[in-house]
Structure formats: C-alpha cells, structure tokens
Amino acid sequence: MTRQALWGAHGHPAAATGDDPVDLPGTSDVVVVGAGITGLAAALQVAATGRSVTVLEARRAGSGTTGRSTAKLSVLQGTRLSSIARQHPADVVSSYVEANQAAQRWLLELCERLEVPVQRRAAVTYATSSAGARTVRRELEVARSAGLAVDWIERDDDLPFPITGAVRLQDQAQVDPAALVTAMVREARALGVRVVEGVRVTRVAGQDPVRVVSSAGEVDADLVVVATGTPILDRGAFFGRQTAQRSYSVAFRTPLPAVAGMYLAADQPSRSLRDVPDRAEGPVLLVGGAGHPTGRVREHAVRLDELRAWTAEWFPDAEELAAWSAQDYEPARQLPFAGPVLPGADRIWVMGGFAKWGMTNGPAAAMALAGRLAGDAPSWAETLHPWRLRELRAAPQLVHDNAAVGFEMARGWIRPWAAGRGRVCPHLGGVVRWNDAEESWDCPLHGSRFDRAGAVLDGPAVRDLRRLPGARPA
Ligand SMILES: Cc1cc2nc3c(=O)[nH]c(=O)nc-3n(C[C@H](O)[C@H](O)[C@H](O)COP(=O)(O)OP(=O)(O)OC[C@H]3O[C@@H](n4cnc5c(N)ncnc54)[C@H](O)[C@@H]3O)c2cc1C
Ligand code: FES
Known part of the structure; x- marks a missing residue:
C-alpha cells in the first residue's frame, strides 16, 4: 500500500507553490491556522477585504484531509440533509443548502479563474436494500423541500450492481484537491497573503491583540481563524462536540x-x-x-x-x-460550525464539523467570516454559529459521544498498564493505538494522531506523544 493519496502521488500538493522563508511577521491583521480548503478559502476571502493575512501551516498546504479528499463539490451529500432534518427545523436545512450552494458557486468561479480543471457530474445517493431505499426516499423529500431539483431513479445502468432506488442531483462537480490547493496558495500569495509552511501553532492567547505562539515564533493579530480540522484550542471544547x-x-x-x-x-x-x-x-x-x-x-x-x-x-x-x-469530524448537532471559540470571543474564530463534506462547507465557513467582517454576513451564516440555543438540542448526542470517549479512556489506561506499556496523548491523556494502515499512533478520544516516532500529525494535540507513567519501552 502506498499511503499516498492519488492526488499527491504525482507531486505533493504544495511542491509547486514554493516556500516563504520561515520568518514570521510580528503582526498581521488576521492569522489563519491551517492551510486546507477552509484556511485557504478564509485567507483568500479575508484578504479581499483589504486586511493583511498570514497563514501558518504545520506541514504543507493541503497535507491534511483536503489533500486526501474525494473532492466532490456537491450539495446532495449522501443522506446529510435528512440527518440534519432529524435534529433541526426545515429552515435550518434550507440554510445549510444555501450555504453549500453559495460556497459551490464561489469555488467553481475560483476554479474557472485559476484554470483548475473541474468535471461536471450528477451526484447520486443510492440504495441496495429496501431499508436503504426508504432512507433515500426520505433524502429525496428533504432535499425537495429545501428547494433542490433532485429526481428519483429506479435503476442506473452505469453501475455494475443492482440498486433499489436513488436520488440524483444533476450538474454538481468534482475536482483534483491537490491542483485546487496549489492554485489557491498561488492566488493567496499573489494577493499578498503570507503562506508559511512547516510552522505548528501551539497556543493562541489574549484578546487585544491575540497572540499566536508557534514553533517559529509569535505573531500578534486582531483576529485568528483556527481552521485545523478539529480546533487545536481546548476553549469551547469543540473536541467533545464531534467525533x-x-x-x-x-x-x-x-x-x-x-x-x-x-x-x-x-x-x-x-x-x-x-x-x-x-x-x-x-x-x-x-x-x-x-x-x-x-x-x-x-x-x-x-x-x-x-x-x-x-x-x-x-x-x-x-x-x-x-x-x-x-x-x-462528525458533529453531534449535525451542522458545521464557523464562529467565535467562546460566546462573545469574536477575535478567535473556529471552523469545522464538516462530516466529510468540507470541500463546500469549508469555503462556506470562510464566507460567513468574510461577510461578518464586511458587515454583510449572508443570512445562512447564522446556522453555522456555534453558540446558539439550538446547540443545547445536541445534548443527548453529546452525552452519547462523550460516554464513548469515557469508555475508551478507561479501556485505554487499563489494558496497556496491565501489559506494562503504552503511550499517552498529550491532549487529555488518551492511550493511543497503533494504526497498521497509516503506521501512526491514533488517539481514540478525540482523534489526535502521531507518527511512528511519536511526532504529532493531527490535532487537537499540538505536542508529541508521551509514554504512560511507569511503562516499559514498547
Ligand atoms: C475519505 C474522505 C473523503 C472526503 N470526500 C469529500 C468529498 O467528496 N466532498 C467534500 O465536500 N468533502 C469531502 N471530505 C471532507 C473534506 O475533505 C474535509 O472536510 C475538508 O478537506 C476539511 O478541510 P480543512 O481545511 O477544514 O481541514 P484540513 O484539510 O485537514 O486542513 C487543516 C490543516 O491544518 C493544519 N494544522 C493542524 N494543526 C495545526 C497546528 N497546530 N498549526 C498549524 N497548522 C495545523 C493541518 O496540517 C492541515 O493542513 C472527505 C473526507 C474524507 C475523510
Ligand atoms: S486525549 Fe484528546 S485527542 Fe487524545
């Protein structure tokens, strides 16, 4: 197995973009942490408001989920709309659809302008069982109610296996995410954005200014946008709101x-x-x-x-x-989030919870922010706000998800201790497991990952692995 995504196998996403020297500005109006689709979309949109922007990326642009994505740019997203409809009223589903349509339009225009090839395709959610067909029918109804021009198909001769029904939305799109990231980095640099790779942010502190502490020094900013997949900040406990x-x-x-x-x-x-x-x-x-x-x-x-x-x-x-x-990351409340890390903390924004649909939801989060800065936030942006009363409705699911976290916590500590070995996640002490497919150590609590030697790959952890107290070397 290569472990290398198809997209990167012919040149790493950032290989063609060149490197800014790791020489951080002392101040920047806005600092974006993370250079995936979300951080880069935020950088482009915020730069267009005339602010100075610095992007700090721990590895290479696109080396997170974006560079490993299937990269369908679709508003029909499996059964996402009916999942949202189970927890939220119809107007929230419609807002979610509007957000994704707006982001899809923005992205397609960007691809056209930057000459990134895009293929137009129909998106199809299909079933192969009678229970699945009922689920897909429900998606059809919810999608129609939200204004999407979906249709129902009984068979699809394009597929080599039989189906029991499918919902289809014509004229969606797909892209090569590495080509997209490369073009976005180039465009950002052309707009004066500093995209600095190989710099890991370890702390974000204060309010006025907000100080960003990183492996290469500190930057003071008026606004910090945390676009690291799952937020690296413990404030707001976003790591506990999603799986x-x-x-x-x-x-x-x-x-x-x-x-x-x-x-x-x-x-x-x-x-x-x-x-x-x-x-x-x-x-x-x-x-x-x-x-x-x-x-x-x-x-x-x-x-x-x-x-x-x-x-x-x-x-x-x-x-x-x-x-x-x-x-x-699957959010407990089914909706992505884009907003302040804590109620009223408007100078630190977090974005995430995309449930495997971040290629449009990431840019939508960026549009919510840019609209807010320009004083004309789209009406759907409210749906992404992480601190509305509606959050409380996710409480039962949160209890369920965090019970699973508690179980993994206990199991993780008992077994390796009994065996006299184990490694502890520096985030909140989860005991990591070896992943034989990626050759990484993965934390069962909130998903931090570490390479074979223990160096951090994915957050919320920002530091390397530690050995369990009293444990023998593995
Ligand atoms: C298998 C799979 C298939 C998918 N297919 C689709 C699809 O078809 N369509 C779709 O819309 N979505 C899809 N998604 C989801 C989509 O790819 C993601 O939601 C999206 O790429 C997330 O982008 P992001 O920028 O938020 O995160 P990322 O791309 O993960 O970017 C976050 C960046 O932050 C950096 N970072 C992390 N910690 C730090 C730190 N401390 N300091 C500095 N930088 C840091 C990381 O290195 C990374 O580059 C798929 C997801 C998966 C897993
Ligand atoms: S304890 Fe939270 S990610 Fe490991």
Missing part, C-alpha cells in the same frame, strides 16, 4: 471510464465512487468507504482489503494505483 472518523480510499486504473456520476451508498457498508479523468494512467476509478471512529478499532489495513475485495467483485478489470486513509 473523529477515519475512512479509506483506493484508486484503480480501469480499461474504460468506470462510472459517469459521483455515487454514495445510503446502506452500510457505505461506498463512495467517482471517476478521475485525464490521468496519464488512463481512466481511474476512486472507491471509498469502510470508515470508523479514529483509534477505536484494532486492525486498519483490513479496511482497505474490504474495499479491494468489493471492487474486485464489481469492477473485475480494475488495477490498483494507490490506497490511503483520511480523517474528518
């Missing part, structure tokens, strides 16, 4: 274009399908799925084998090119 989920992707060369649409199964085990055209290797099929909460399973590599076996059954001529996994 980290890992899922897997395998890219295959196929003799002919394998699928003409962007598919997502409503049934379990879920499968995501899309094509990747215009590759030197010939037509490419992308298969995704087999997800699980980060750090809470013993074996990871078997998940990729599950996708390989499924593909061999339905696309027997497919030949593997790359296999990898990635992480995103």
